[in-house]
Amino acid sequence: MTFKVKDHYFHKAKKDNFLARSVYKLEEIDDRYKILKKGDQVIDLGYHPGSWIQYTSEKIGKEGLVIGSDIKPINNKLLNLTNVRLFDKDVFNIETLAELGVFERFGVVLSDMAPNTTGIQSVDQTRSLNLVEMVFSLLPKFLKPRGNLVIKVFESHDAQVFLKEQKSSFEEFHYLRPKSVRSVSKEFFVIGKNFRA
Numbered sequence: 001m002t003f004k005v006k007d008h009y010f011h012k013a014k015k016d017n018f019l020a021r022s023v024y025k026l027e028e029i030d031d032r033y034k035i036l037k038k039g040d041q042v043i044d045l046g047y048h049p050g051s052w053i054q055y056t057s058e059k060i061g062k063e064g065l066v067i068g069s070d071i072k073p074i075n076n077k078l079l080n081l082t083n084v085r086l087f088d089k090d091v092f093n094i095e096t097l098a099e100l101g102v103f104e105r106f107g108v109v110l111s112d113m114a115p116n117t118t119g120i121q122s123v124d125q126t127r128s129l130n131l132v133e134m135v136f137s138l139l140p141k142f143l144k145p146r147g148n149l150v151i152k153v154f155e156s157h158d159a160q161v162f163l164k165e166q167k168s169s170f171e172e173f174h175y176l177r178p179k180s181v182r183s184v185s186k187e188f189f190v191i192g193k194n195f196r197a
């Protein structure tokens with residue numbers, strides 16, 4: 001079930017010309033944990049409509065590059081951003097970095113991906129955890145040693161168990177539920193800093 005609640009952050013995003021209210025989640029994470037910096041090469045997995053791309057493009061500046069990939073068609077509203085490259089690919093079908101036109105792993109991997117939800121909690125939790133596990137399995141291919149990760153996770157016992165096992169892959173591992181997450185949502189974010197590839 002999808003729904004759009006027109007709350008404070010929805011209106012704020014409209015006013016600030018962001019494509020989605022999710023931008024305030026990344027902003028809070030970045031303010032707190034200093035994930036993005038000028039010149040970074042970033043991949044945003046499941047970027048659509050693209051508020052994280054807008055925010056990241058500004059933060060990394062002209063010397064940086066942010067690549068977004070989503071199963072949805074490319075969002076033309078982002079094509080004016082010169083340090084952005086977009087693909088309409090399922091991220092799990094990307095075999096090589098060369099397919100994205102890059103030859104080095106990324107300094108930052110962002111994933112705000114969510115599965116199609118059914119409203120049945122156990123099914124949604126399992127689908128969500130599958131996505132998270134698949135993203136962690138992509139890290140050696142996508143993330144540079146000492147790189148940073150931000151990933152959305154839906155709360156469940158199994159997710160906690162899985163995350164505990166991943167902790168040692170990063171020097172720092174944090175959990176944050178940003179203020180702009182809707183109160184009904186089970187989501188939180190994991191922030192991994194300094195990947196031990």
Ligand SMILES: C[S@@+](CC[C@H](N)C(=O)[O-])C[C@H]1O[C@@H](n2cnc3c(N)ncnc32)[C@H](O)[C@@H]1O
Pocket residue numbers: 019020022023045046047048049050051052053069070071072089090091092112113114115
């Ligand atoms: C919550 S939205 C992302 C919002 C985005 N962070 C923003 O700020 O606008 C999640 C996106 O993940 C995408 N997605 C889910 N599974 C995917 C996959 N396997 N490959 C690529 N994109 C995927 C969905 O199509 C959806 O657009």
